[in-house]
Amino acid sequence: MEGFTNSFGLTFGTVATASEQAWVNLGRTLEVPDDGMExxxxxxxxSAQGKDAAxxxxxxxxxxxxxxxxxxxxxxxxxxKLNVDHLxxxxxxxxxxxxxxxxxxxxxxxxxxxxxxxxxxxxxxxxLPLSQPLLELIEKLARQTETPIMANRSRxxxxxxxxxxxxxxxxxxxxxxxxxxxxxEMFAHSSTSRSSIAAEAYRxxxxxxxTGAIGTVVWTSLKEQSRTEQGVRELIDxxxxxxEAEGGVASARVMIAEQIATPSRLTQLLSEDPxxxxxxxxxxxxxxxxxxxxxxxxxxDAPNRATRRALMDRLVQIGPxxxxxxxxxxxxxxxxxxxxxxxxxxxxxxxVDPSVLDGFAVHDDARVRREVLHIRMGDTTTRAAAIGAAxxxxxxxxxxxxxxxxxxxxxxxxxxxxxxxxxxxDFPQEFRAMSLVLLGRTANIAALDPLLxxxxxxxxxxxxxxxxxxxxxxxxxxxxxxxxxxxxxxARVLLDVAAKSKDEQIVNALRVSSSGD
Amino acid sequence: xxxxxxxxxxxxxxxxxxxxxxxxxxxTAAPDPRYREELKAVFWLMYQVRQGSKLPVMEAEAVAHxxxxxxxxxxxxxxxxxxxxxxxxxxxxxxxxxxxxxxALAEFDGVDHAAVREIGIAGLLHDVGMARVPTELLAxxxxxxxxxxxRVRQHPLTGARIIVEADAALELAAVVAYEHHLHVDxxxxxxxxxxxxxxxxxxxxxxxxxxHALCSPRPFRxxxxxxxxxxxxxxxxxxxxxxxxxxxxxxxVKKQSRG
Numbered sequence: 001m002e003g004f005t006n007s008f009g010l011t012f013g014t015v016a017t018a019s020e021q022a023w024v025n026l027g028r029t030l031e032v033p034d035d036g037m038e039x040x041x042x043x044x045x046x047s048a049q050g051k052d053a054a055x056x057x058x059x060x061x062x063x064x065x066x067x068x069x070x071x072x073x074x075x076x077x078x079x080x081k082l083n084v085d086h087l088x089x090x091x092x093x094x095x096x097x098x099x100x101x102x103x104x105x106x107x108x109x110x111x112x113x114x115x116x117x118x119x120x121x122x123x124x125x126x127x128l129p130l131s132q133p134l135l136e137l138i139e140k141l142a143r144q145t146e147t148p149i150m151a152n153r154s155r156x157x158x159x160x161x162x163x164x165x166x167x168x169x170x171x172x173x174x175x176x177x178x179x180x181x182x183x184x185e186m187f188a189h190s191s192t193s194r195s196s197i198a199a200e201a202y203r204x205x206x207x208x209x210x211t212g213a214i215g216t217v218v219w220t221s222l223k224e225q226s227r228t229e230q231g232v233r234e235l236i237d238x239x240x241x242x243x244e245a246e247g248g249v250a251s252a253r254v255m256i257a258e259q260i261a262t263p264s265r266l267t268q269l270l271s272e273d274p275x276x277x278x279x280x281x282x283x284x285x286x287x288x289x290x291x292x293x294x295x296x297x298x299x300x301d302a303p304n305r306a307t308r309r310a311l312m313d314r315l316v317q318i319g320p321x322x323x324x325x326x327x328x329x330x331x332x333x334x335x336x337x338x339x340x341x342x343x344x345x346x347x348x349x350x351x352v353d354p355s356v357l358d359g360f361a362v363h364d365d366a367r368v369r370r371e372v373l374h375i376r377m378g379d380t381t382t383r384a385a386a387i388g389a390a391x392x393x394x395x396x397x398x399x400x401x402x403x404x405x406x407x408x409x410x411x412x413x414x415x416x417x418x419x420x421x422x423x424x425x426d427f428p429q430e431f432r433a434m435s436l437v438l439l440g441r442t443a444n445i446a447a448l449d450p451l452l453x454x455x456x457x458x459x460x461x462x463x464x465x466x467x468x469x470x471x472x473x474x475x476x477x478x479x480x481x482x483x484x485x486x487x488x489x490x491a492r493v494l495l496d497v498a499a500k501s502k503d504e505q506i507v508n509a510l511r512v513s514s515s516g517d
Numbered sequence: 518x519x520x521x522x523x524x525x526x527x528x529x530x531x532x533x534x535x536x537x538x539x540x541x542x543x544x545t546a547a548p549d550p551r552y553r554e555e556l557k558a559v560f561w562l563m564y565q566v567r568q569g570s571k572l573p574v575m576e577a578e579a580v581a582h583x584x585x586x587x588x589x590x591x592x593x594x595x596x597x598x599x600x601x602x603x604x605x606x607x608x609x610x611x612x613x614x615x616x617x618x619x620x621a622l623a624e625f626d627g628v629d630h631a632a633v634r635e636i637g638i639a640g641l642l643h644d645v646g647m648a649r650v651p652t653e654l655l656a657x658x659x660x661x662x663x664x665x666x667x668r669v670r671q672h673p674l675t676g677a678r679i680i681v682e683a684d685a686a687l688e689l690a691a692v693v694a695y696e697h698h699l700h701v702d703x704x705x706x707x708x709x710x711x712x713x714x715x716x717x718x719x720x721x722x723x724x725x726x727x728x729h730a731l732c733s734p735r736p737f738r739x740x741x742x743x744x745x746x747x748x749x750x751x752x753x754x755x756x757x758x759x760x761x762x763x764x765x766x767x768x769x770v771k772k773q774s775r776g
Binding site (some may be wrong): 128131132133134136137138139140141144155156159160162163166167170173195196197198199200202203204206207208209210211212213214215216217218220221238241242 | 554555557558561562573574575576578579580582583585586587589628629631632635636674677678680681682683684685686687688689691692695707709710711713716717718
């Protein structure tokens with residue numbers, strides 16, 4: 001391919017530089033004949049062209065190799081001719097990244113006069129027009145590049161171009177920040193470059209938690225601080241000490257905690273010995289239901305009762321939403337795991353399908369059964385059966401729980417169970433009196449036999465009915481008969497005998513009944 | 518004493534407020550044309566902040582950049598560089614002079630160029646929180662009441678918020694604005710929930726802030742002579758001020774005055 005020389009003396013052909021070629025391409029895009037490629041003509045055509053021309057112009061700027069590039073002067077002259085009003089649409093037609101690349105390339109190659117025009121246009125294209133003071137500062141720096149002292153001129157030139165470059169960088173960043181209005185996005189976009197004197201990330205986060213200030217620098221520092229385990233631990237400590245109710249500071253705390261609190265970090269925190277519950281509290285407060293699995297894991301491995309209780313308290317704070325995760329753990333075979341899970345379901349008032357607990361109601365370990373019965377006794381649909389089961393259980397604590405539940409309402413189905421149990425020899429002695437009191441409060445006929453059995457003492461030699469030996473059980477039974485079965489023929493005989501008694505306690509048993517207790 | 522705009526209680530001797538209140542002598546020299554644009558930009562910037570606008574970050578950075586460039590192209594900087602012609606100019610003049618002095622001291626102390634610029638921005642914005650303090654409070658020539666003093670003492674917190682909320686990479690400036698009234702011994706204000714030593718840049722700007730404040734006439738006192746300023750600062754080295762920076766500042770000022 002043979003070279004050719006255009007109207008302003010540039011030779012094109014096989015040896016053309018990239019910028020020369022880009023200049024020619026721009027001309028072709030603008031449909032300016034090669035011999036008509038002078039800045040005035042280009043400027044005139046540019047202002048009337050669209051995206052293709054803008055792209056060709058951007059490529060031209062990017063192809064410039066520096067102030068000494070032979071095309072740079074032409075492009076500078078073109079830009080000055082275009083002026084701010086006509087150059088602005090050119091940059092507006094470019095994507096943000098193209099705009100940034102082109103403007104930064106220009107800052108390295110164009111003369112200062114052109115750069116002043118270009119910066120104004122780029123600022124407008126980014127919708128951030130230069131303020132008057134900023135324009136005056138730029139113009140001042142541009143003027144300083146004209147100083148006759150060579151050393152100073154070079155420094156001033158560097159200063160001017162450095163500022164231009166920085167402004168373009170800032171404009172581009174502002175687009176990212178404007179698009180990332182939510183904190184997740186700001187956190188993701190925050191830059192992590194650090195200068196030799198940069199403020200430590202910890203310090204910036206501390207400042208945020210002390211002042212309530214939130215902005216890009218806080219997200220940057222948060223990201224930096226979260227890089228190491230130690231850093232995360234420091235953040236968690238800070239958050240745990242930040243006030244929960246102090247206006248702006250509290251909202252900064254929540255926003256930062258949202259970024260820091262994750263289930264895996266909570267797991268890490270829970271693996272420490274001893275566990276820092278202030279920090280755990282902060283994490284749980286943030287994660288809510290998402291804290292359930294780490295807490296359950298820690299609960300299962302907790303080495304002592306105090307820790308277990310503290311962990312359970314945190315789980316209970318979360319509320320009934322923990323139920324699905326807790327139920328998953330019911331497949332564990334260890335009795336204490338099941339016991340704790342069932343206890344959690346109970347303490348959180350979780351709505352549990354009764355069939356889920358069926359198998360555990362007859363678990364080998366009484367501690368499991370106890371928790372299950374607690375739940376079932378609290379549910380109206382299973383309460384009667386649960387009280388009955390409790391009364392039949394061999395575990396004293398379960399029987400006691402059954403009796404206590406019955407005091408609040410004695411289901412008919414359970415009356416016959418207790419009536420039978422109270423007559424059995426292996427029924428714990430300490431529960432007999434209480435059982436008879438309960439039976440004596442129901443008019444259920446099933447209760448009559450044990451009451452008569454405990455109140456009566458057989459017959460005298462003369463064949464008269466007599467009272468049993470005085471005991472708490474005998475007094476409770478007598479009182480029950482007086483209260484619930486005063487019309488029963490056999491009971492009436494015993495009650496009459498009791499009424500004639502000289503024993504104050506026996507007479508009182510009848511009175512207490514009639515007074516309603 | 519009132520440093521910058523603040524009255525700082527000290528218990529180590531000299532109290533500049535004990536000096537008789539006199540009509541402060543302002544500098545009658547012609548305005549320094551070198552910094553006309555910077556002054557104008559800082560006035561504008563403070564005005565924007567006072568109106569409740571976001572901090573104009575690009576203008577602040579451009580001022581600091583321009584100061585840095587001029588500091589390097591104009592030869593050694595005279596400290597402080599800009600004379601005060603009117604008390605109403607104090608905020609802007611103080612900001613620029615502290616920025617210049619802080620950059621000079623940082624460079625003298627061996628800080629690299631990029632970091633010197635960061636310190637310049639931090640110096641320029643260290644008192645930006647004052648823009649939200651009522652102007653009538655700042656212009657008072659009498660002692661401030663405790664309530665007024667408390668309002669003024671909020672300016673580090675306000676300043677830090679203004680800078681952080683500008684959403685630009687100005688973490689050092691935010692830290693300096695927040696910490697520039699903290700002392701190296703942990704006293705000063707604001708009270709920190711997470712106790713920590715002030716950042717090096719905060720210590721540096723704090724020293725420059727006090728130095729320039731004492732050099733300047735205030736509504737309630739004359740500027741201090743340099744030897745008295747150094748006597749004051751030296752006495753507090755290791756308590757309020759970083760002793761190494763005090764030594765550097767003294768050496769820098771001596772060097773400048775010889776130059």
